[in-house]
Amino acid sequence: MSGPQHPMESYLSVATWKASYSRYWGEPLGPLMLEGLSRFCKQVGADPDQIVDECLPQANSGEGVLLRTKARRKYIEAVDRFEDGAGRQTANTVRSFLVHNGVAMSPGVLRTGAGG
Numbered sequence: 001m002s003g004p005q006h007p008m009e010s011y012l013s014v015a016t017w018k019a020s021y022s023r024y025w026g027e028p029l030g031p032l033m034l035e036g037l038s039r040f041c042k043q044v045g046a047d048p049d050q051i052v053d054e055c056l057p058q059a060n061s062g063e064g065v066l067l068r069t070k071a072r073r074k075y076i077e078a079v080d081r082f083e084d085g086a087g088r089q090t091a092n093t094v095r096s097f098l099v100h101n102g103v104a105m106s107p108g109v110l111r112t113g114a115g116g
Helices: 012-025 031-044 048-055 069-086 088-100 107-112
Strands: none
Touching (some): 031 048, 031 069, 031 088, 048 069, 069 088
C-alpha cells in the first residue's frame, strides 16, 4: 500500500483540518496527530486529499460536493480496524481529520443519507 507521497502539511485537507481544529479548540494540532493520520493513510493506501475526495467528490454542476455513503462507510470501518492496533486516541485523531473536512462519521447519518 502506498499512502502519502508528500509531507502531511502539504495536503489541502490537512490545512483545512488544522485551521478548523484550531478555530474550534483554540489550540493547534500536535505533531502526534499528524503522525497518526500519516499512519492511517499508509494503512489504507491513500493520501489525505484522496480520502476526502473519495468521500466528498465535487458535484458535476460545480455547486458543492456529493455525499458518498459507500466511501464514508469504508473509512468508518477502516478507522475502527485502525483503532484495534493504534489505540482509541490515535483513531479519534483520524476521526477528527474526517469530521473537520466535512465527512460525517456517525453510522446513523449513513443510514439516513442519500448517495452511494
